[in-house]
Amino acid sequence: MSSIDIRHIVFDIGKVLIHYDPNLPYSRIIPDEAEREWFFANVCTHDWNIEQDRGRSWEEAEALLIKDFPEREEQIRAFRKYWQEMVPHAYVETVSLLERLIAEGRDVTMLTNFASDTFREAQVLYPFLTLPRGVTVSGDVKLIKPDIAIYETHTRTFDLDPSATLFIDDSIPNVEAARLAGWHAVHFVDPEKLKADLAGYGIHP
Template structure:
């Protein structure tokens, strides 16, 4: 096994919690109607296009044209986005910070809209602590497209075989491995400690 010299963190559901249900439990109190809205209107498939770089105004208008009666709720998604990222995973952040303090080369690679990512950085200062970050919304490419791994590798001068990627999505982990990185599926912080230890990287 090649020595790991570069560690790449995903962000959502690895370092910070994300859940659009949180504000919408207040906005749409009925469980069945809320489930329909978040699966059929402001769906994950719709939201990922903002991660790919589509601006929010265009995103909202596309839905409002199709669901005019839901206009206020559609706009509420962006307006209440901050509530969807209510806390960081303290143990994961502690691991990140120890890796940095121990001198490891750490970067981040995330599917995130450009503007909301800057809000997240302002809310969670550890998101500016690594050597740098590739944000999908900035470059118009999203995981698991192999091009985003190639772009991150090139931009940060990584050696693919010496790179470890940490992500909560199995498809993103598989794509990273196919690109040539080592990659682990994040399930919890203690599992991450074990995965790092297996690769000769000790954290408390």
């Protein structure tokens, strides 16, 4: 058993608790795979989308792209319009771990890169997202992982002891940033590895 006393557990959401894949609606909107890859590489890119996670409005985001790609307006607007199709299911085993940790009385919060409005939709789609003590949403605080400032904001907001905090995220840069913020952190790959990682800290939900 680990000698480290973990008193706070912080979950990421996308690809840890719920699935996320923009290709799901776009395989219908842009059936040609090569064209779809071009679209994500040049129009609705990851860097464009992350700015909505940082707090930029969808209206501004769409206008920026439509100015440069007017012929793609319908496809650009489809990103927000069909967002719910991108999050089709939860990861049942990980959610079960989350629920058991909460049922045990452990202090569980969430830290996520998410646009403000789509996160509220996600909470309606997946009510378990309302179970933890609270959440820091990047779109609300205008900061995104792996910026150390968002971890510090979460620490202050929820009065965490960094040395007693364990973070779970599917992104290695986000995990490394959490460690730089003084937290313990594990890289999420699948529920079985997470169980083993938790057990390494003496946590057996």
